[in-house]
Amino acid sequence: MFKRSILMMCSMLLILSLSGCGYNALQSQDEQIKAGWSEVLNQYQRRADLVPNLVNVVKGYAAHEKDVLTQVTNARAQVGQMQITPALANDPQALQKFQAAQSQLGGALSRLLVVAENYPQLKADGVFRDLQAQLEGTENRITVARNRYIQSVQTYNTTVRQFPSNLTAKMFGFAIKPNFTVENEKEISKAPKVDFGTAPAR
Secondary structure (H helix, E strand, C coil): CHHHHHHHHHHHHHHHHHHHCCHHHHHHHHHHHHHHHHHHHHHHHHHHHHHHHHHHHHHHHCCCCHHHHHHHHHHHHHHHHCCCCHHHHHCHHHHHHHHHHHHHHHHHHHHHHHHHCCCHHHHHCHHHHHHHHHHHHHHHHHHHHHHHHHHHHHHHHHHHHCCCHHHHHHHHCCCCCCCCCCCCHHHHCCCCCCCCCCCCCC
């Protein structure tokens, strides 16, 4: 009975010490990162799912714009070929490749929309206009999800580095996590321009 009481007291002291040294904060922040990463992937997948229909509609009006259509299709294929696992977010090189592939797809889609500006009939197509609106909304959601994820990782990494939580992090294997790079962040996160105005005179 006495041993059991001592054991319980030691357990309580351990829990309190872990709580005071950032263990609970690290756990909570790690879960926020996982949730944030899932949302980032969800929004990127939403964008990728729009690509085939968007390409098909544009092809119906501007089939000879093969270069741009091929760029979008190839960029979409490259994104689709990537193995997306939870571990990807913890691997700096894999995260960099993921970011580069998504950036390439975003750039190709922007070029596709610029080309579409030269085709009044395409711009007037109801399906195309709906896809443009969906794409614009998705790009905005990607930006929001990425920013939330970046902030979550920054908060977690700060906790991992700060004393005394850094001792707890080291003891329980909480390592620094890589993050999206902020180089050209404004350009990367820009939503493609969607302009429903009058087409330029030809």
